[in-house]
Amino acid sequence: MLTGKQKRYLRSKAHHLDPIFQVGKGGVNDNMVKQISDALEARELFKISVLQNCEEDKTVVAEELAGRTGAELVQIIGNTIVLYKESVENKQITLPR
Numbered sequence: 001m002l003t004g005k006q007k008r009y010l011r012s013k014a015h016h017l018d019p020i021f022q023v024g025k026g027g028v029n030d031n032m033v034k035q036i037s038d039a040l041e042a043r044e045l046f047k048i049s050v051l052q053n054c055e056e057d058k059t060v061v062a063e064e065l066a067g068r069t070g071a072e073l074v075q076i077i078g079n080t081i082v083l084y085k086e087s088v089e090n091k092q093i094t095l096p097r
Contacts, residue, residue, distance in 0.1 A: 002072050002084070006095045010045060010074045013093065014082045019049035023065075027056050033068045040071055040085040044093050050079040 002010070021036060039046060048065065050058045062081040066073040071085035084093075 002074070002095075005097075007074055009096050010084050010093075011082065014045055014047060014074065017045070017047050019047040019080060021046075021048040022051055023048060023054050023056075023061050024051040025053045025055065027054060028061055028064050028068070033065070036065060036071075036083070037069045040069060040083065041087050042090060044087045044091070045074075045082070045084045048081045048083065050081065052079075 020039065021032070023032070036048070050061055054061065056064075058076060058079055058081065062073050062076050062083075065071070065081065066083060069083070069085065071083040074082040074084050076082075086093075
């Protein structure tokens with residue numbers, strides 16, 4: 001579980017990132033979850049864009065993605081979700097205590 005200070009730090013890191021995944025009409029599927037898990041291992045922190053034609057609510061999508069990938073939900077702002085998961089092999093971000 002992330003503290004408020006850690007979430008604030010991750011939000012500042014994510015501010016300049018562009019979304020690398022989009023959730024659209026099909027919603028969340030197994031293939032997308034696998035790709036996001038692989039990307040989390042490589043990058044640790046990134047944004048996901050929820051498109052207008054997505055049938056599920058963005059908070060439901062965010063919680064489902066976080067739960068199925070084992071990631072922490074950092075922020076939902078507009079239609080953008082920020083996820084973080086500490087990498088096992090490729091650790092790049094050091095969180096404040």
